[in-house]
Amino acid sequence: MTPLLTCLLVSGTLTLGQIESQIQQRRLELEQTGERLAEVRARIAQLDKSEATSLAKLEAYQQRIATTRRYIRQLNDQVAARSAEIAQVSAEAERTAKRIRELKEELRRRLVSIYKYGQILPLEAVFATSTVPDLSRKLRYFRFMARSEKLNAEKLKALQKELAAQQARLVAAKAELERLREEREREEASLVESKAAEDALLLRLRDERENKQKLEAELDESIGNLQALVTELERQRDEKLIAADSHHFVINKGRLPWPARGSIIASFGSQEHPRYKTRTNNRGIDIQTSTGTKVAAIADGRVSYADHFMGYGKLVILDHDGFYTLYANLDEIQATVGAVLKTGAAVGTSKDYLHFEIRREGRPVNPAEWLEP
Helix, strand or coil: CCHHHHHHHHHCCCCHHHHHHHHHHHHHHHHHHHHHHHHHHHHHHHHHHCCCCHHHHHHHHHHHHHHHHHHHHHHHHHHHHHHHHHHHHHHHHHHHHHHHHHHHHHHHHHHHHHHHHHCCHHHHHHHHCCCHHHHHHHHHHHHHHHHHHHHHHHHHHHHHHHHHHHHHHHHHHHHHHHHHHHHHHHHHHHHHHHHHHHHHHHHHHHHCHHHHHHHHHHHHHHHHHHHHHHHHHHHHCCCCCCCHHHCHHHHCCCCECCCCCCCEEECCEEEECCCCCCEEEECCEEEECCCCCEEECCCCEEEEEEEEECCCEEEEEEECCCEEEEEEEEEEECCCCCCEECCCCEEEEEEEEEEEEEEECCEEECHHHCECC
């Protein structure tokens, strides 16, 4: 949920119908994320029983952590929407109850009036009315009063029915709110367990020499697989290359915007991996970020790849006609294959760090030389 939408829900600016629409939309998102979370958990259970690679297990834990975080965020959105619904329905129920009290008081006054004067009306009409037209007018007036009382009684019945429906909706909404809060608590506990499991596995891999060497080999294999992917993308590209000296990247070398702001925690070349603490040949740079930080395209480009990639987590590759930019270790992907993104457009959001690469005709170059100081 966007900050603006959250503010609108809290302030009560949205109508009850709009809030209900948000609840339905969020329910579908929750169901989809819940299904994805169940799939990831089942995959981890399978991997624990098999001879899966260490990297596969680590990435499965990371997926579970990222999916659980997304699920908790969606639960928070639904809690906010349900709270707003309860506030709105409570206000409506109070207004309905007030109208019922006012109508009952009006009916009470009229009934007293009819009781006082109704029984003497026939004699009064006969002895106090001088003409037949006067009598006719008085009788029409009392018939109008009787019809009015009947309409008011029907209106009162309708209001009471409306109030009962509002009260029933309040009970259901409060029960759902309580269920959502309990589910959020369970998922927060699950998130703590998942992080602890990932940390324990990482510790074993870092401390045990054999496992560490195996992980290094797996990461090297992932680097090779990524190079093969970029080479294939380069081979499949139909567009004619822009002349090197007039390419946007070449003209703006050293002035290109950063994909996300943060300090470099792993530079280009032979480096220690920021998460796995293994020695790898870094084809890009790793930028320290916080979870949820916007990751932006550094130049106009077409999305060539947007999916999970072993060793890199969630990965997006943009084609810039002769240059590629790669955005990896994403928390969320917000781009789709084939989409054309403008400079600054959202590619996704980062986790604790962003892995970023620039490839020139498929070959890696040092991003620090191309980005602005």
